[in-house]
Amino acid sequence: MSQAHRLPKLLKMLRHYDDPVSGADLAEALGIPLSVLYKDIAVLRAVGVEIVSEPGQGYVLPPSAQLPPPALSEPTNALSDELIFYTHPLSRGGIVHWMLEELGVPYRLVVLEYGATMHSPDYLAINPMGKVPAIRHGERVVTEAAAICAYLADAFPEAGLAPPLSARDDYYRWLFFAAGPLEAAASLNSLGFQPNAEQRMRLGSGDFATVIEALAAAVNGRRYIAGDAFSAADVYVGSHIGWGMQFGTLPRRPEFEHYWAGLQNRPARQHCEMFIQQALTQ
Known part of the structure; x- marks a missing residue:
């Protein structure tokens, strides 16, 4: 409903x-x-x-x-549109799953398997990359986890998961820092690629050590990444830090551990964690 x-x-x-x-x-x-x-x-x-x-x-x-x-007496188009969430439990879809649970809005979950179903004509019409996550909200389609989180925060403002427009500097900055430099640098580092000075100038992510220092400074001594309230930026940044430390793509620095400790037991995230654990046992 x-x-x-x-x-x-x-x-x-x-x-x-x-x-x-x-x-x-x-x-x-x-x-x-x-x-x-x-x-x-x-x-x-x-x-x-x-x-x-x-x-x-x-x-x-x-x-x-x-x-x-x-x-409020009659459904508006925006609120009455069905929200469909395409995911796989062992994917970046977990970020969007957490976001949806924080919103507390109804949605239909569609689990796709890697390979055939993600590359079926029907799903390629949703995301030509053949990847998850993606959402369809009425006639609107959004892909890329950071973009989905930002969209959902604006589509359902009553949940309070985006700061006021006048206070979105840190919100946008760190949400897309994690989606850009952090993810790129961590991926390259996990593959064993260490760019030289010339390559670092050409890469938007620069070098891994600089990215890590910037992120550590951003969360140091802070409960939330973008002000005094939990937001979609915490869902995205927190997911990368939590999973990065768990799987070894990010170092276990005290700044990261303290920040993640304040997020990992949120009921919405715990619900998503159960979904992942069930998938791992199958």
Whole structure:
């Protein structure tokens, strides 16, 4: 059920109760996780709907509460479009999977096998590279994990996974630093290629040691990479740091370990980790 459909239904349920109703009961009745309910309530409050929280009891909608604007009464095209996620559990799709779980929005997961299915005509129409991840959101197709994370953060602003436009300097900088110089330098280094001085000038990634020092300085002493709140940049940068240390493509520096320790136990990431572990046992 899309958020545009859930919000009017949630309001109708709250109007039905004179006494506070628990978040768990509301989430169960709507068939959604409790984390999604919290986000829906935050959206309604943000547009002026007075939903009162009674500590230890639940939520109540006062009789005097104003109705939401008409835009919330009917599904919009953006919110009602189906979101399809193409992935493989042992791929960079894990980054997008984590992002989707942080959003808490409905999506359809399509697992593709390496080889034939990723190179089928149907999927090549989605991504001519024959690689995952990719998403289709209504008629819109987005590939490349960093681009997908940035798109999803903007497509679902109620999740709060992108800073305000006036504060996106570090957000864009480190999101695409990880997608560009970091990934290129780490890949070249893992293949045993050490560029000479002339080659480093021609490569956008420069040399591996310089990239690592820049990234270590960026996360040193910081809980989040782009300000005081968790964002899509943490999903992307954190994934590269976590997996890089696990598989030996990045060094286990104290700066990386401290930053990753603050991210790896997030419920959304743990859910994706279970998906990966199940794939490894099959």
